[in-house]
Ligand code: 3HC
């Protein structure tokens with residue numbers, strides 16, 4: 001039994017209990033249908049309060065049932081029974097009410113929510129649209145433009161925002177269940193709005209609706225579900241409710257069979273599995289609350305900001321008081337921006353500012369539980385920093401390096417206690433990017449690894465464990481396909497053709513626009529360093545070096561692979577000439593590449609490098625590689641990632 005009914009006077013309580021997130025599987029749907037029948041039969045009842053056990057209201061339909069034949073009772077039918085029940089149902093929402101969970105709450109006559117609750121229809125992120133009346137009921141409760149944002153945008157909203165919009169009838173003061181029971185007891189004092197489907201749609205601003213629909217449609221790129229979500233909302237505004245419900249359900253079932261939704265469900269579970277490492281199965285480490293960061297440049301400032309935004313205390317160490325001040329300015333800038341964009345309120349902002357200190361005195365790191373170094377990418381500089389950290393911190397303080405390419409095991413080997421060092425490879429900007437590669441050097445202790453994992457969880461990162469190699473998972477695959485794209489340039493493609501092929505495939509931008517954005521000078525410096533070490537490959541492509549020698553460092557220089565003098569990336573005949581000259585110099589007969597051939601080649605290089613990474617044990621599972629490519633480089637999520645695409649899985 002996962003649904004229980006109890007009666008307290010003239011109010012019935014229906015409790016749903018299906019850990020961990022009360023997903024609605026067949027047993028829960030059947031239990032709810034039974035609860036409707038049972039409460040309908042209770043004499044003298046005034047209302048039913050529906051609430052959930054555990055940490056959350058309902059997080060949606062059970063995604064694990066998606067690949068299987070649908071089983072009765074179907075959710076839309078159960079919700080119709082709740083909406084048509086003899087007495088009003090009141091949803092008491094805590095934690096999250098997502099997808100089918102919010103649809104369940106929408107079928108109730110009223111919603112009472114805890115202040116910290118989140119409500120949303122994230123189905124589009126799984127390649128679906130709401131399939132149990134969400135698109136039809138929501139615009140009858142809140143204005144259609146906001147409904148569109150929730151359905152086609154997929155982002156959950158806070159309970160307070162939901163209350164402002166009218167989606168939540170009352171925010172709970174104190175205990176949620178007590179508030180909901182009190183709400184039920186005082187129903188007679190409020191007007192009865194009637195069943196949701198019997199209400200008219202709220203569509204006060206058709207122009208705003210259309211403007212948002214166009215924006216969301218564009219943002220969807222190659223993904224089908226946001227477009228279907230817009231269509232379903234349009235249907236809800238124009239069709240009678242029963243027809244709109246039928247159209248919504250048909251689209252939902254169609255999308256459930258779409259390869260995109262299968263791929264997105266795969267990514268959903270892959271992201272959750274990626275953070276698990278067998279050797280840590282029985283190891284627990286508390287979240288390190290006092291963090292040290294060494295180096296306050298691009299990465300150090302972003303890492304420090306991410307940590308204070310997550311409620312941790314940060315001391316940032318720089319080389320001099322002056323540079324420490326500049327680093328503090330960068331961190332404060334990020335916090336100010338978070339405040340301006342409404343990510344945090346004034347109170348949180350003040351708390352974050354108070355939790356941050358910048359210093360040039362290493363002794364200030366003495367009480368840190370975890371110190372992350374983000375100094376220059378130079379082995380000897382990092383070695384010296386780690387040696388210093390070993391003397392100023394406690395022996396159980398975990399040390400981490402944010403190196404992009406250096407050998408973390410070799411760095412650890414320079415330390416008095418190599419078991420303290422773990423790799424925490426953040427992506428730029430560190431406070432925004434969701435991915436964190438936890439690099440596992442040979443000598444690392446379980447405590448150090450588990451502490452890194454605990455930090456990752458506290459920061460809300462998607463974690464992937466990676467072995468030690470040049471570039472770990474993300475940068476190694478990126479280096480491989482970037483090198484191959486350069487060969488394609490010599491063989492006949494142009495940067496804007498490669499970028500266009502990638503964008504048509506679903507990347508937010510192509511590799512050359514991405515390089516221009518990041519700046520070409522850092523990779524140039526690395527290539528020069530490698531050349532000096534005698535590490536230049538035989539078939540070296542000189543084109544990027546020629547651009548750098550001409551000062552074409554990317555967007556910041558106004559010129560890179562593209563010309564930015566108009567503010568936008570424009571194909572540049574000078575770059576084309578450099579490329580054609582290089583083909584000629586090497587005696588390569590240029591051939592035409594179509595978009596399909598370009599993408600086929602990029603994918604095959606990614607997959608071959610992915611295979612090598614698996615063979616060498618750098619990644620534990622192919623799924624981990626997909627998680628990395630999606631979250632580090634904008635590989636289109638709805639394809640499942642390069643390894644998934646190769647199938648069969
Ligand atoms: N179905 C099945 N399992 C689910 C699930 C779901 N809807 N939602 C979460 N889970 C599982 C996770 O796989 C995980 O299992 P594991 O411990 O075995 O790995 C466990 O519940 C806990 O999940 P998280 O690790 O993600 O826990 P968090 O606390 O970080 O996040 C959450 C909780 C915000 C609810 C997040 O899990 C989430 O976003 N879930 C998906 C929500 C969603 O997309 N719902 C819509 C489903 S589609 C739908 O409802 C169709 C309808 O319109 C008909």
Ligand code: NAI
Nearest residue numbers: 295296297298299300318319374375376377402403404428
């Ligand atoms: P950066 O050059 O912007 O910042 C480095 C900072 O370290 C400077 O502010 C410098 O003053 C400080 N520093 C140098 N030696 C120090 C010392 N002994 N003590 C205290 N501070 C010291 O470099 P960036 O880009 O932030 O990179 C830092 C590290 O992060 C590198 O290892 C890099 O490979 C890695 N990384 C960089 C990414 C990026 O996109 N920029 C992404 C992921 C990792």
